[in-house]
Amino acid sequence: xxxxxxxxxxxxxxxxxxxxxxxxxxxxxxxxxxxxxxxxxxxxxxxxxxxxxxxxxxxxxxxxxxxxxxxxxxxxxxxxxxxxxxxxxxxxxxxxxxxxxxxxxxxxxxxxxxxxxxxxxxxxxxxxxxxxxxxxxxxxxxxxxxxxxxxxxxxxxxxxxxxxxxxxxxxxxxxxxxxxxxxxxxxxxxxxxxxxxxxxxxxxxxxxxxxxxxxxxxxxxxxxxxxxxxxxxxxxxxxxxxxxxxxxxxxxxxxxxxxxxxxxxxxxxxxxxxxxxxxxxxxxxxxxxxxxxxxxxxxxxxxxxxxxxxxxxxxxxxxxxxxxxxxxxxxxxxxxxxxxxxxxxxxxxxxxxxxxxxxxxxxxxxxxxxxxxxxxxxxxxxxxxxxxxxxxxxxxxxxxxxxxxxxxxxxxxxx
Numbered sequence: 001x002x003x004x005x006x007x008x009x010x011x012x013x014x015x016x017x018x019x020x021x022x023x024x025x026x027x028x029x030x031x032x033x034x035x036x037x038x039x040x041x042x043x044x045x046x047x048x049x050x051x052x053x054x055x056x057x058x059x060x061x062x063x064x065x066x067x068x069x070x071x072x073x074x075x076x077x078x079x080x081x082x083x084x085x086x087x088x089x090x091x092x093x094x095x096x097x098x099x100x101x102x103x104x105x106x107x108x109x110x111x112x113x114x115x116x117x118x119x120x121x122x123x124x125x126x127x128x129x130x131x132x133x134x135x136x137x138x139x140x141x142x143x144x145x146x147x148x149x150x151x152x153x154x155x156x157x158x159x160x161x162x163x164x165x166x167x168x169x170x171x172x173x174x175x176x177x178x179x180x181x182x183x184x185x186x187x188x189x190x191x192x193x194x195x196x197x198x199x200x201x202x203x204x205x206x207x208x209x210x211x212x213x214x215x216x217x218x219x220x221x222x223x224x225x226x227x228x229x230x231x232x233x234x235x236x237x238x239x240x241x242x243x244x245x246x247x248x249x250x251x252x253x254x255x256x257x258x259x260x261x262x263x264x265x266x267x268x269x270x271x272x273x274x275x276x277x278x279x280x281x282x283x284x285x286x287x288x289x290x291x292x293x294x295x296x297x298x299x300x301x302x303x304x305x306x307x308x309x310x311x312x313x314x315x316x317x318x319x320x321x322x323x324x325x326x327x328x329x330x331x332x333x334x335x336x337x338x339x340x341x342x343x344x345x346x347x348x349x350x351x352x353x354x355x356x357x358x359x360x361x362x363x364x365x366x367x368x369x370x371x372x373x374x375x376x377x378x379x380x381x382x383x384x385x386x387x388x389x390x391x392x393x394x395x396x397x398x399x400x401x402x403x404x405x406x407x408x409x410x411x412x413x414x415x
Contacts, residue, residue, distance in 0.1 A: 026134060029172040029197045030228060032084060033260045033339050037359050040264055040342020041078040042352045044089045046316075048074065058101050060092045062111050064119040071120075075127035077349040082356025082367025083342070086124040087136045087174065088165075090117050094157040096142040113160050121168035131368055136174040136199070137165030145183045154183065158190040165194075172197040176233045176264070176344075179203055179210045181218045185225045192226040199229035199340070201262055205236045206244050215244040216251025223257040231262030234344040238321070238329035241265035242336065249337055261338040265329070267346020268319040316346050318403055323354040324396045330355040334362065 032038045045061070048054040053063040053070045064071050071089050079086065092098075095113040117137075124135045142157045144150075158175075165173060173196050175187035184200050191198045200222050208214040213221070215232075222230040230248065232241050245263055252259065321329075326343070333341050341359070343351055356367040357375065367373065374381075379391035390396070 026132060026171075029085075029134060029136075029199070030260075032134075033229070036339070037334065037363050038084045038340045039082050039352065039356050039359070039363070040085050040262075040340060041075075041083040041087050042343040042347030042349065043267060043345050044071075044074060044087075045091050046345040047348060048089075058092075060098060060101060061089045061116055061120060064089055064116055064123060065110065068119065068123055071123050072127060074349075075124060076130070078352055079127055079131045079133055080367065080369040081349040081353035082369070083352050084133055085136050085342070086128040086133050087138045088117070088120040088124045088170070090120045090138050090161065091140050091177070093117055093120065094139070094142045094161060096144045096153075096157045100143060113157075114164060117161055117164040118168065121164065121170060125168065125170075134171035136172055137162070137168070137170035138174045138176060139187065140175070140177045141179065141183055145180065145186075151186060155186055155190055158187050162190055162194055166196075170196070172199065174199045174201075176201045177203050181209050181211070181213045181221050184218070185221055188222060188225040188227050197228045198226060199231075199262055200225075200227045201231045201233040201264060203235040204232060204244060205240055206247065214251075215247040219248035219252050220255050220257060223252060223255075223259045227259060229260040229262045229340055231264070231338070231340065233262075233264035234266050236265055237269050238263075238265040238325065239332075242329070242332055242338075245333070245338060246336055260340060262340035262342075263333050263338045264342040264344045264347075266316075266344050267321050267348070267351060268316040269321060269325065318405075318408060320346060321351060322401055323350055324399070326351045326354040327358040328397075330358040334359060 027035070029038065045054055045059045048063055048070060049056050049059075051070060051074075053067045054061070061071075075086050093113060093116045098111060098113065098116075121135070121137065127133070128135050139158060139161045142154055144153045144157060162173065173191040173194065175184060175191060175198075178184035178187065178200070179202065181202070184202055188198055188200050191200075202209060202218055202222075204215055204218060206215065209218055219230050230252075232244055232248075236244070241263055242265075245261060249261060326347075330341055341355055343355075353367055353369065353373060356363070357370075357373060360366045376391050376393050376396060379387045382388065
């Protein structure tokens with residue numbers, strides 16, 4: 001493995017107050033995956049809501065036009081943390097979704113699919129040029145699908161977004177957060193027509209999609225539709241996500257299909273469990289590894305919405321992943337064959353740094369911000385002797401996190 005100074009020189013990444021511009025030739029997504037591990041970025045819609053730039057409930061990306069500096073700053077933080085991909089902040093950026101929220105014609109003229117996707121591409125590409133990152137043009141489900149408007153209407157919405165991505169020359173296309181495999185297939189069909197690498201992820205757990213299709217069958221159908229990378233994002237914590245990813249991998253292997261695996265889970269632990277300690281049982285005193293509490297089981301499709309609604313969005317905050325959780329997730333994901341590893345809602349830049357640092361040997365480099373990332377041993381610089389005792393990984397690996405708030409319950413009441 002080359003040392004950090006060698007990598008900085010190679011990538012022209014000077015760790016200084018100035019912004020460095022990457023001057024070398026960049027590898028594409030599939031080249032990077034063939035070589036090893038790709039680190040994705042993290043949360044945008046939730047993180048920017050917490051920072052005051054996205055409205056809760058709507059979860060739409062008007063900030064790329066209204067507050068571009070805020071979006072640019074978050075991109076930069078993920079880049080410095082070690083992300084290889086700058087994903088355009090275009091979640092729910094279809095005209096179909098935006099038209100449900102706009103209040104007047106003036107707003108509609110400024111906030112639409114073309115304007116948001118164009119601005120988002122410019123921001124992502126600008127920051128990507130400051131380091132060795134590539135750009136993913138990202139799209140998500142549209143209301144027209146669940147409203148039963150039909151394939152033609154849904155595909156037209158996807159087409160409008162992809163047209164902007166093509167014009168802006170993104171490096172690959174990503175469809176994410178799909179709850180129905182049929183809609184995901186339609187998205188892949190549109191993306192595949194543009195000659196770029198295609199990735200697709202679904203917000204599913206071990207129970208499968210909302211129509212009852214298993215994770216394994218979802219993976220097979222995405223691969224047969226033409227996706228180069230398939231996987232899961234959001235809704236489920238890293239360890240439940242990986243359980244479903246194993247099901248995908250098993251099915252793909254059995255079917256003789258070859259594609260890369262991708263995982264970008266939600267950034268919290270919503271169970272009353274000791275999953276963080278590596279226990280294969282996701283719930284204490286339970287016969288089912290997916291039982292979250294007495295009346296929520298991830299093998300039951302009817303329970304999925306209750307599961308997610310009770311922890312999203314403010315209820316996520318006391319359950320956020322630690323960087324130790326994320327390092328363990330990264331290692332477990334890598335060990336089962338996942339090669340595109342990032343995060344979704346709740347994954348902050350320091351979580352992405354934990355992934356990049358955990359897999360530094362496999363990637364052959366540390367994150368650009370390694371000058372301020374000393375790991376556990378940095379605690380030895382403290383003037384407090386008690387900190388020195390905590391400067392070893394074993395201490396943090398065996399620590400059971402606590403809220404310190406006696407009124408906290410394991411699970412919220414489900415109404």
